Amino acid sequence: MKKLISALMLSLMVMSFAATVSAHEAPPPEPQPPHHHHHRPAPPQPAPQP
Numbered sequence: 001m002k003k004l005i006s007a008l009m010l011s012l013m014v015m016s017f018a019a020t021v022s023a024h025e026a027p028p029p030e031p032q033p034p035h036h037h038h039h040r041p042a043p044p045q046p047a048p049q050p
Helices: 002-025
Strands: none
């Protein structure tokens, strides 16, 4: 039982270490501008009647 606990602790430490390393290596997320779309979607045009 003790071996299982130590294995869990080791895996937890490795996971947290990997998460910390990846978090430090990843560039900080840049603030997104409030408007993503450059062109506003046009309102639906009524179909021209023949």
